[in-house]
Amino acid sequence: MxxxxxxxxxxxxxxxxxxxxxxxxxxxxxxxxxxxxxxxxxxxxxxxxxxxxxxxxxxxxxxxxxxxxxxxxxxxxxxxxxxxxxxxxxxxxxxxxxxxxxxxxxxxxxxxxxxxxxxxxxxxxxxxxxxxxxxxxxxxxxxxxxxxxxxxxxxxxxxxxxxxxxxxxxxxxxxxxxxSAGGETIEVELPLNYENSDEYIEYTVKVAGLVGGHSGIEIHKPKGNSNKVLNQVLDEISKISDLRIIEIHGGTKDNAIPRETEAKIGIKKSDVEEVEKSLDRIKSTVLELNKGIEGNITIAVTRLEEANKVLTKENTVAIINLIKDIPTGVFTMIPDNIKIVESSDNLARIDTKDDKFIMIISMRSSSQKSMDDLRNKIVPVIEKNGANYKIVNQYPxxxxxxxxxxxxxxxxxxxxxxxxxxxxxxxxxxxxxxxxxxxxxxxxxxxxxxxxxxxxxxxxxxxxxxxxxxxxxxxxxxxxxx
The missing domain is CATH 3.40.630.10 (Zn peptidases)
Structure with a gap:
């Protein structure tokens, strides 16, 4: 049966x-x-x-x-x-x-x-x-x-x-x-360079507990984006430490708002004590920034062993800036009906793979002008941080x-x-x-x-x-x- x-x-x-x-x-x-x-x-x-x-x-x-x-x-x-x-x-x-x-x-x-x-x-x-x-x-x-x-x-x-x-x-x-809206996807690639170093301690940082959802139908709801939330943690740590990203992974599908993101990072040994003393404050700061988000956000930072290699400072700064400065969510509402989203984007996936940092941005719009305006807001951020991009998966x-x-x-x-x-x-x-x-x-x-x-x-x-x-x-x- x-x-x-x-x-x-x-x-x-x-x-x-x-x-x-x-x-x-x-x-x-x-x-x-x-x-x-x-x-x-x-x-x-x-x-x-x-x-x-x-x-x-x-x-x-x-x-x-x-x-x-x-x-x-x-x-x-x-x-x-x-x-x-x-x-x-x-x-x-x-x-x-x-x-x-x-x-x-x-x-x-x-x-x-x-x-x-x-x-x-x-x-x-x-x-x-x-x-x-x-x-x-x-x-x-x-x-x-x-x-x-x-x-x-x-x-x-x-x-x-x-x-x-x-x-x-x-x-x-x-x-x-x-x-219904039309759409396109921006695929971003940033070439990566690693440094061998024994000056860093490796940590994992994981953000979970967000509820995710359909990146079209639910993009206007307070779902939150785990890629953005984790990046806020990295940004806060970088203010007090020479932080280096080792790898980062978040989101699984272009049309799903990401629920979980995880990174491995290196903290300079001389900064470890200060960072660990500041973790509770950093977590509280990030949770406060996202207090209206659905779900029960968790932030876990775990110390591992000495790092073998880390990304260059230039790569690390570029990745943090890309995730921070590229918008995600509603861009415009339909002028004659402000209850319906006209254009939006979903910072859907981030990944370090094969010596590249990859970012997938899924865009939707029922107005070609708004689609063009949104793209013109995103592309300069990509170019400013030394990354390459291409437009794929366009549909009317x-x-x-x-x-x-x-x-x-x-x-x-x-x-x-x-x-x-x-x-x-x-x-x-x-x-x-x-x-x-x-x-x-x-x-x-x-x-x-x-x-x-x-x-x-x-x-x-x-x-x-x-x-x-x-x-x-x-x-x-x-x-x-x-």
Whole structure:
């Protein structure tokens, strides 16, 4: 028996649990793509697996809908693979360990993958449902949405037949999304030089206890950034000591706000006594700077042995200044709606590797001008500190369209079913809808989804009752698309 057996809709949760058994981190989707292909073929439906492992499953229209405009249902098969530091889970081979807690499904110390496994499961359930009246339906499931949207970007602009498009990658019931931000990533590299020295004592500095979150949807919340917090500790120590960085590592995913960061540093032997006397004060100073941050921040400084090698003073100062001076978080709000973020960046990952310091900055904006302004604020900091950079993983914004028959129908069906208005909005997260809109300009696009919380973190959870309601709503909406 499965952990989710007995939950309704049964076939939605059956398929979702099957997906959680298959490792599917971004850029490692071959197994899950093959599984989706096998499902379509077993259902006797036309099934396409393209060269990039995207899947399209096609179901003919039912009687009376033969002349209706086709509908495309879309989700992505990859997931953000995050886990607690003490979890033994291996995302390359282990199934997600599911837990049912009241109305919520969660995982044991890992991300759940309901983003977007639950949307894909709804699509599969609809593909096999024989009692639903509908136009021709296509289920499109893409790869690599969570990192670079490579699947959507490489999708053929001729493969989809339908011209009404329902993205199933939103995360709040009763919210209809009709626009999203575009984005790009700045990859920073600083060449490193080490010095052999017996004048330094090695310490580890670790910051943990932050809650992290989705760097688009939750960037405006007081999540804090562990890379910034740890750097504040290093900055304070450097005021009283000849501190040298040995290595530093923080953050794991471009689209997740970092929760934990750790560094190894060298303290000059002549400064050790002064630094150790000052640690409580330094910790208090940094905690005070971050007192409004969610979670329970911990700062641990541990003395090790004599250091064998340390970075040069020039490298150490450059790294501290880069982390300190590059902004992270909200940059601008939408002028006509100050409740919605217009542009932001996430100082997502820092790492010393192969004699290089690497920094990944994930940027989002629904305004090209604000994107350019933010980039122009970041690049001079990079150049001032002697680092190199390149712009990668660019994806387009999904611009709001004033006219949408699909949106109008979706709102009407929601009002009829629940007696209240559906909220329509644009979001700061990036959705593949922008890429699809460029390939198929005539496509009428909306995005919906059920209640998910704390996505891109090991505390991710999905509401059972919300999934049931959204699936029922989706069935009703499709029947109305005659």
């Amino acid at each position: 499965g952990v989710l057996d007995g939950l309704k809709p049964e076939r939605v949760f059956y398929y979702f649990e099957e997906l959680t058994k298959i490792p599917r981190c971004s850029h490692h989707e071959e197994k899950v793509s093959n599984y989706l292909k096998s499902v379509g073929e077993k259902l006797g439906l036309e099934t396409i697996q393209d060269d990039h492992l995207n899947i399209i499953i096609r179901k003919p229209a039912t009687k009376g809908y033969e002349n209706s405009v086709g509908v495309v249902l879309q989700g992505h098969m990859d997931m953000v693979c995050e886990k607690e530091s003490d979890s033994p889970h291996d995302f390359s081979k282990d199934p997600i360990e599911l837990i049912v807690d009241g109305d919520w499904i969660k995982a044991n110390k890992t991300t759940l993958g309901a983003d977007d496994g639950l949307g894909v499961a709804m699509g599969l359930a609809l593909m096999e449902l024989d009692t639903l009246e509908h136009p021709e339906m296509e289920l499109l499931v893409t790869v690599s949405e969570e990192v670079d949207m490579d699947g959507a970007i490489n999708l053929s602009d001729k493969v989809l037949k339908g011209r009404r498009y329902i993205n199933l990658d939103s995360e709040e019931e009763g919210i209809l999304t009709m626009g 914004k999904w611009e709001y369209k004033p006219k949408s028959e699909l949106r109008n129908t979706a709102v009407e069906v929601f009002k009829k079913m629940y007696g209240k208005d559906m909220v329509t909005t644009v979001i700061h997260a990036g959705l593949e809808c922008g890429v699809i809109n460029e390939k198929y300009p005539e496509m009428d696009i909306i995005s919906i989804g059920s209640d998910l919380e704390k996505v891109h973190t090991p505390e991710e959870r999905a509401s059972i009752s919300s999934a049931q309601r959204v699936y029922e709503y989706l069935c009703e909406l499709i029947q109305e698309l005659k």
